Amino acid sequence: MNDILTIAGLTTTPLELLSFVLAVITVALNIRQNHWAWLFAIISSAAYGVVFYGARLYGDMGLQLVFIVVSFWGWYQWLHGGTGKQALAVTQLDGRGWAICIAAWLFGFALLSTFLAKFTNTDVPHIDGFLTAGSLVGQVLLSRKKVQNWHVWIMVDVLYVGLYLFKGLTLTAILYALFCVMAAAGLVAWRKAAQA
Structure with missing residues (x-):
């Protein structure tokens, strides 16, 4: 699975190609609030964990x-996390929720970047730690069907494009550029769902 392929000039x-396809399916299903997205997320994360290990992106590997x-x-949560164990509805974060998310992101960044710098041979401990912590915040918000998960994903995905280009994971960089567009679509769709 580590043989080199060239597709449309990309190595x-x-x-990585399989991980790419599974990740696109995952986000497309998330936008539609389809609970099968979680199955694809599990498989995609396992595959990407191996890809990131090979690229020495240990924060991203652990994140998977x-x-x-x-x-x-x-x-x-999506199936039974709502009132009376009903399916969870899309909702908005309040100001307190945002403050908790920002604090968790900063704490996670400090912890992860320190760990990565001291205990691994990564050449990008700080950006890896920052994006890993942000991704954890985004994942928790997604799990609780908070509209603001898409705000977090847009911020994280934009920065990931640059990181993956730097690490030579061009196809994954393209994936995260696509994720930016998909996250914007998700934001629009989930705002409508929250208002309904």
Whole structure:
């Protein structure tokens, strides 16, 4: 799965290509609030964990493991996390919720970037830690069907494009550019759902 492929002038591997396709399916299903997105998220995260290990993006690799665990929780939340164990509805964060998210992101960034700098051979500990912490915040918000998960994903995805280009993961950089567009569509769709 690590053989080199060239597709439309881009160098990739079969595993990165498979991860790409599964991730696009995941986000498309998330936009539609389809709970099967969580199954695709689990498989995609497992595949991307291996890709990121090979690129020495250990924060992202660890994040994929966390995504797998959180995906089981998110799947349950979407189906039974609402009032009376009903399906969860799309809602908005209040000011207090935003403050908690920002504090969690900053705390996670400090913790992860320090760990990555001291205990791994990564050459990008700070941006990896920052984006890993932000992705965790986005994943929790997605799991609780908060509209603002899309704001977080847009911010994170824009920065990931640059990181993946730097690391030579061009196909994954294209994926995250596509994620920016999909996250904007998700934001519009979920705002409408929250208002309804």
